[in-house]
Amino acid sequence: MVTEVRGFTDPQKEEYFRKRFRDEEQASRIISHIKKARSLHIMCHIPVFCWITATVLEDVLETREGGQLPQTLTEMYIHFLVVQAKVKKVKYDGGAETDPHWSPESRKMIKSLGKLAFDQLQKGNLIFYESDLTECGIDIRAASVYSGVFTQIFKEERGLYQDKVFCFIHLSVQEFLAALHVHLTFINSGLNLLEEQQTSSQTEEHFYQSAVNKALQSPNGHLDLFLRFLLGFSLQTNQTLLRGLLTQTGSSSLTNQETVQYIKMELSENLSAEKSINLIHCLNELNDRSLVEEIQQHRTSGSLSTGKLSPAQCSALVFILLSSEEDLDEFDFKKYSASEEALLRMLPVVKASNKALLSSCNVSEEGCEKLLSAVSSQSCSLRELDLSTNSLKASAVKLLSAAVESPHAKLNVLRLNICELSEGNCEALSSVLSSQSSSLTELDLSIRKLQDSGVKRLSAGLQRLNCKLNTLRLSGCNLSERSCEALCSVLSSQCSSLRELDLSNSDLQDSGVKLLSAGLKSSQCAVETLSLSGCLITEEGCTSLASALSSNPSHLRELDLSYNHPGDSGMKLLSAGLKEPGWRLDTLRSRMFPEGPGGSSVASLLFAAGPPPVCCDLHRPSPTLLISAVSAPWGLVP
Secondary structure, eight states, rough: OOOOOOOHHHHHHEEEEEEEOOOHHHHHHHHHHHSHHHHHHHTTTTTHHHHHHHHHHHHHHSSTTTOOOOOOOHHHHHHHHHHHHHHHHIIISSOTTTTTTHHHHHHHHHHHHHHHHHHHHHOSSSSSSSHHHHHOOOHHHHHHHHHHTTTTTTTEETTTSOEEEESSSHHHHHHHHHEEEEEEEEHHHHOOOTTSSSSSOHHHHHHHHHHHHHHHHHHTTTHHHHHHHHHHSSSSHHHHHTTBSSSSOOOOOHHHHHHHHHHHHHHHHHHOOHHHHHHHHHHHHTOOHHHHHHHHHHHHHTTGGSSSSHHHHHHHHHHHHOOOOOOOOEEEGGGGOOOOHHHHTHHHHHHSSSSEEEOOOOOHHHHHHHHHHHHHHHOOOOOOOOOOOOOOOHHHHHHHHHHHHHOOOOOOOEEESSSSSOOHHHHHHHHHTTTTOOOEEEOOOOOOOOOOHHHHHHHHTTTTTTTOOOOEOOOOOOOOHHHHHHHHHTTTTTTOOEEEEOOOOOOOOHHHHHHHHHHHTTTOOOOEEEEOOTTOOOHHHHHHHHHHHSSTTTTOOOEEESSSOOOHHHHHHHHHTTTTTTTTOEEEEBBOOOOOGGOOHHHHHHHHHOSOOOOOOOEOOSSOOOOOBOOOTTTTOO
């Protein structure tokens, strides 16, 4: 059993702040500010961050009416730390609101907690024991005092065996204090704690660049937020907020600019999408939004739809799309680029979207592996994936099948039309259809040479108890009556969930339709929409269909017999059923071609000639049959 813990949605974020701030005008101002400061808005999916933000903004609005609200993550957490120091000063030390916030005791507490935070972050620990605290020079009595005074930062709890354990209220608070410790150590002594060989002669430029390198080398991204905080501390404005805690300041605007340029240089390298996005966040903490603004201008003008995006531009675009107020319902990759490199950099957008259109993006096997790893991740929101017109090899389809079967995958719709699929691929897909963890409800395999053997393999999965598929599109898959035999078993299966079946543009002929009709007669059949356009069906096939509908009239609502040869008697037979009260059929589609040159069937010329512009449909209730033959595109007269 997998339990997924999800954060606040955008409406829930707004609801939280409106409940916290009863003054409607004040709540609206706060919500508006958070939406504009997009990095803050993104972080607000974490409930604890919403609470931190509300705590800070409430204090800022009360003490500095009309003052500027925090714009970056580092600013927000510095304000939060200052609020906690103020609470300690007033509540525990008996001081006044106007007194200096930082007493020698408070400074010692924060510095000790910072060392603990950094040491344990390096080890990947979120829970600490007495021995961990002792290593940082904190005795157990002091730790209890810390948790009692800085209750909103540090907590003392009882473990499984009633032993004392300690933790920070949230990992982000631990990362913030860890970055503060590294910053204070470098400013006060010149030591770079991020390097194994620590020297006191490093320049500020090297210090911040080494921090960027260290975070990029982390295999699991555990230093990503730490890096954002550390770079944020380099700004003079943030150091001013910490006056009283800092005994001296460092970093110049020139140093910050060099750090910005270094980050932009790293963005041009072959980084993972997640690391690239974090570097964009780092630029935001340094108050440099030039790259994002440049892409925003191009996007507004529409110039991003042509040409190849650079790695840095891709990262900036991802940041913009992820932080946009617009709902990521559909992501159409062709609007931005057609290169696989760009696609891999934009995987975070794919994961955040409900629908991803990735047709004709020339994804390789390696790229497909990375894409599908993202699709099967727990954080992926994707419901619909279009990979049509890509040359997917057998191994890639197997990877795709494994991804869809993942317990974390939420994929409902998969489009693989005009892809290089084989009979072996159908076996892998059949396994997906019968998997208990698969959520797939629609599969499009149109215009591929699956042939009858491939459909036979698919049909095995369609009859399994766990199969949830209700829409199957096999248009133009080179099928014959043998496929209809396999599909007949599916239609009459008690386990089948099929509601829509598209078998258009195959040589099923009357013999195939007769087999298919046997399945339609079954009381287990629940198909509501059936497309048999261009299947070489004559009056005989229509007779079989009419018989099936009479035997099991309760389900089929729409039938498409366009580009066939039903004759007047065949269509009259079916259209008469529209008047039957027991039939649910309410739409009968019939586009008709005359004979082609030399008596050749229209179905065989359909793809070469293109469909006609006229559709003749018959809907219930209709007293007359509205069928007309349209002139064939090759200019013959019916």
